[in-house]
Amino acid sequence: MTGITPSRRVRRTHFTDFVEAAGVKSYTVYNHMLLPSSFEGIEADYHHLKRHVQVWDVSCERQVQVKGSDAMRLIQMLTPRDISSLSTKKCMYIPVVDQNGGMLNDPVLIAAGSDTFWISIADSDFLLWVLAVAACNGLDVEVEEPDVSPLAVQGPKSGLLMERVFGARVNGLRFFECGRFEFHGDHMLVSRSGYSRQGGFEIYLENPKLAEPLWESLFKMGEDLQVRAGCPNLIERIEGGLLSYGNDMTRENSPLECGFEKFVSESLLDHCFGGRVLRKELDAGIKRKIRPVSIEGELPPCDRAWPLYAKGLRAGQVTSAARSPDHGTNVAIGMMSREFWDAGSALEVETQAGMRRAVVKASFWE
Numbered sequence: 001m002t003g004i005t006p007s008r009r010v011r012r013t014h015f016t017d018f019v020e021a022a023g024v025k026s027y028t029v030y031n032h033m034l035l036p037s038s039f040e041g042i043e044a045d046y047h048h049l050k051r052h053v054q055v056w057d058v059s060c061e062r063q064v065q066v067k068g069s070d071a072m073r074l075i076q077m078l079t080p081r082d083i084s085s086l087s088t089k090k091c092m093y094i095p096v097v098d099q100n101g102g103m104l105n106d107p108v109l110i111a112a113g114s115d116t117f118w119i120s121i122a123d124s125d126f127l128l129w130v131l132a133v134a135a136c137n138g139l140d141v142e143v144e145e146p147d148v149s150p151l152a153v154q155g156p157k158s159g160l161l162m163e164r165v166f167g168a169r170v171n172g173l174r175f176f177e178c179g180r181f182e183f184h185g186d187h188m189l190v191s192r193s194g195y196s197r198q199g200g201f202e203i204y205l206e207n208p209k210l211a212e213p214l215w216e217s218l219f220k221m222g223e224d225l226q227v228r229a230g231c232p233n234l235i236e237r238i239e240g241g242l243l244s245y246g247n248d249m250t251r252e253n254s255p256l257e258c259g260f261e262k263f264v265s266e267s268l269l270d271h272c273f274g275g276r277v278l279r280k281e282l283d284a285g286i287k288r289k290i291r292p293v294s295i296e297g298e299l300p301p302c303d304r305a306w307p308l309y310a311k312g313l314r315a316g317q318v319t320s321a322a323r324s325p326d327h328g329t330n331v332a333i334g335m336m337s338r339e340f341w342d343a344g345s346a347l348e349v350e351t352q353a354g355m356r357r358a359v360v361k362a363s364f365w366e
């Protein structure tokens with residue numbers, strides 16, 4: 001595969017000009033929008049992310065906005081996670097599930113106002129599902145995709161940089177807490193979250209006029225912290241066990257298979273989509289699960305599911321893999337059948353470049 005042909009369908013973001021000036025080397029497409037995938041190179045980007053601080057254009061984490069008196073009721077139909085403790089000070093990671101118990105998305109849910117909620121989506125056309133559920137149930141809600149563009153600040157020095165731009169109070173946020181913080185006369189929504197294990201924040205840009213001053217402030221204030229433009233890093237997110245919708249899970253998988261048991265609330269299963277299917281699965285026992293897998297040898301890109309075998313029997317599949325410089329092995333995410341998911345299980349994985357030896361690990365690498 002080579003370059004991406006530019007077109008209106010592959011949407012640019014309010015930060016794309018700055019990302020290009022910063023030397024982006026490759027993009028992927030996520031929610032029909034450009035998402036940078038490397039700057040210096042995936043390994044150089046990885047080392048930098050783990051040591052310093054990066055600014056990521058994650059505008060492709062689009063918001064599905066649900067506004068109106070039935071908004072909470074609608075959202076609670078979409079997920080088996082109890083969202084009653086959501087507030088303007090605390091966001092939530094929620095699995096969203098169809099009527100068959102299949103994963104439709106794994107967004108972050110944010111209360112942007114008293115009756116306004118943002119579902120910060122992963123890569124699937126989730127707006128269409130929410131529009132349909134609202135229409136078919138005659139709910140008092142408006143559903144749309146507003147012009148909101150998350151910008152992530154990730155890495156061990158992210159707290160230091162954010163303090164300089166938004167004031168000391170921002171660094172008091174704990175994981176998944178959020179609030180409004182002053183910038184150039186606006187009050188921007190900021191959460192302590194993001195798609196890395198290095199710590200960080202996400203700033204939800206609503207006024208596109210502030211894209212340039214925001215980008216510039218972060219780079220000017222972060223010069224001595226060696227700030228640079230970055231993007232979600234494949235190696236780092238596999239090490240940390242952060243799942244990617246469309247790669248590690250699809251509508252073929254239930255949230256229980258994805259390790260989201262803690263987000264499946266028994267008492268909601270009579271009320272949310274797929275709940276009865278999930279209850280049956282809980283009663284019967286979960287048949288396969290996401291597991292960390294370590295793979296030997298040189299690997300091609302994991303751009304298709306790789307079948308996994310144990311003693312010639314089909315044991316599951318690998319859906320993400322990359323060489324880890326810090327761990328001296330290939331780190332990978334697999335969906336493993338129950339008989340084979342215990343740590344230490346010896347496996348073979350069938351890549352497009354041949355068979356490789358692999359083993360199930362007890363935990364992700366972090």
Ligand code: THG
Nearest residue numbers: 061093106107108120121122193194195202242243
């Ligand atoms: N931030 C925001 N929106 C997003 C993402 C994000 N939308 C797309 C994508 N990422 C959604 N996927 C994830 C996956 C993992 C997490 C967040 C979004 C995550 N998980 C933590 C974990 O696994 O430990 C926290 C889970 C928890 O609540 O315990 O952070 O990154 N805005």
